[in-house]
Ligand SMILES: Nc1ncnc2c1ncn2[C@@H]1O[C@H](COP(=O)(O)OP(=O)(O)O)[C@@H](O)[C@H]1O
C-alpha cells in the first residue's frame with residue numbers, strides 16, 4: 114500500500130509531467146506505438162477477414178492464424194526480431210502487429226459471417242454487385258462485431274506495448290523497465306497504473322463506438338435483454354457491458370445476430386465468449 | 390417470353406433438382422409453378438435471373454440466351470420477391486425500394502419520388518417510408534418487397550412463395566392486391582407456390598411439378614381442373630377426394646354448394662362479384 118501511495122505521489126509530482134521522459138511524452142509514445150501497430154494490422158487483417166467472410170474461401174486461415182500466432186511468445190519474438198533487424202521501433206511494431214492480427218481477422222470474418230444468408234442472397238438477387246454486397250450489406254451489418262475485433266486488438270496491443278521499453282524505445286513501459294533494476298518502485302507502479310488507466314479509457318471509448326456501430330434498423334430488431342445478457346464475458350470494467358442503448362424491440366427471429374452488440378469475435382483473447 | 394429448353398440442374402453435391410425441363414412462359418401474363426416442397430420450383434425460378442446456372446439446356450428471354458447476359462445487369466431488369474421479404478434490415482423502407490434504381494444511376498430524389506408512388510401501388514401508406522423493416526408487420530414487409538421488385542419497372546417479376554409466411558387473411562388480401570397490380574401493369578410474372586388454390590387464383594398458366602422439376606401438367610386452371618392429366622395431378626388439385634366436385638345439397642337449402650368430401654364449399658349466386666368467387670378458390674382448408 115505504501116508503494117501504491119508512493120506511486121500516486123510520484124504521479125502527482127509536476128516534475129514527472131515535464132521533459133523528454135515526462136508522462137505526456139511517454140503517454141503519446143505509447144498511444145502512437147499502439148495506433149501504428151493496430152493500423153497496420155487492421156489494413157492487413159480486416160481486408161483479409163472481409164475477403165474470407167464474403168467469399169467463404171481460405172476460411173482455414175482464420176482458425177490457423179488465430180491459433181498459431183497466439184502460441185508465439187511475444188517477448189521471445191521481440192528479441193528474435195531485434196537480433197535480426199537490430200534495435201529500433203521496427204521489431205516492436207512487427208511483434209505488436211502479429212499480436213493484433215488474430216482478433217482483427219476473427220472479428221472481420223465473424224462480422225461478415227454473422228449476416229443473415231437470406232439478406233445477402235436477396236441483395237444479390239436484386240442485382241447488387243459483390244462489392245456492393247460487401248460494402249453496403251455485409252460491412253454495415255457486421256460492423257459491431259468488426260469493431261469488437263478492433264476493440265480486442267487495441268486492448269491487447271496497448272497492454273503489450275509496454276514491452277517496447279525493453280529495447281528500449283519508449284512508451285509507458287519505460288517507467289517499468291527503467292526503474293525496476295534501480296529498485297525504485299514508485300515509478301514502476303505509476304507506469305503500471307498509467308497503462309491500466311489508458312487501457313480502461315480505450316475500452317470505454319471502443320465499447321461506445323461498438324454500440325454506435327449497431328445499425329438503427331437492427332437495433333430495433335434486437336432481442337430481449339435476457340438474450341443480450343447470455344454468454345456475456347465476465348469483465349473487470351463495468352463500462353463495456355452496459356447496453357442501455359439497445360433496450361426494447363421485438364424478439365429477434367435472426368439467431369445470426371445473437372450475442373448482442375458487444376459480442377466479440379469467436380476467437381478473441383480478452384473476451385471469453387463461447388464460439389457461436 | 391421466357392423459354393426453358395431442355396433445362397437441367399445438378400447441384401455440386403450430386404442432387405438433380407431439375408431434369409430436362411421445357412416450358413414457354415408467355416409475356417404479360419402470370420405463370421404459376423406449383424408443386425410440393427423440393428420439386429425444384431425455386432431452382433427453376435432462380436435460373437431465370439442467373440442466381441442458379443443450369444447444368445444442361447438453355448433459358449431464353451425474348452430469344453436471348455440468359456447465359457450470355459451479365460448476371461448483375463440481368464437481375465437489375467428483373468424484379469425478385471421472396472418469402473421473407475429479403476429487405477435490407479439496416480435501410481428504411483424507401484431506401485430499400487429505391488436501392489436498385491439508385492445503384493443504376495437514377496438521381497436519389499427521383500428514385501425516392503418514384504418509390505413513394507410504388508408504396509401507393511402496393512397499398513402501403515406513405516407514412517411508413519421512413520420506417521425500418523423490423524418496424525413493419527410481415528404483410529407490410531411483403532408489400533415493400535413487391536414495391537422493390539417493381540422499382541426498376543421490370544418486364545419480368547419473379548416471385549418465390551411471396552405470401553407463404555403471412556397469415557391466411559393477409560394472404561388473401563395480398564393475392565387480391567397482386568391481381569389488381571397485374572391488371573394495371575401487365576408484367577410477365579413467374580410465381581412459385583406450393584398452394585394449389587393460390588396457383589389457380591393467380592395463374593393464367595399453371596404448371597404442376599413433380600419432384601425433379603418434371604411437368605405433370607401445364608394449362609389454364611380450368612383445363613387442369615376439367616381434365617387432370619393423371620392421378621398425381623388429380624390428387625394434387627384435390628379432385629380425387631372430390632374436393633373440386635361441387636353439388637347442391639338440399640339439406641342446406643337449394644343454393645349451398647357442398648364438395649365431394651361433404652364440406653360446405655360455398656354459395657351459388659347469380660353472377661360474379663358477389664360471393665361466387667369464393668366457391669372453389671379460397672375456402673379455408
Ligand atoms: N444449393 C443447393 N445445393 C444442393 N441441392 C440443392 C440446392 N438447392 C436446392 N437443392 C435441392 O434441389 C431440390 C429442389 O430444390 P428447390 O428448387 O429449392 O425446391 P422447391 O423450391 O420446389 O422446394 C431439392 O431436393 C433440394 O434439396
Ligand SMILES: [Mg+2]
Pocket residue numbers: 430431432
Ligand atoms: Mg422453394
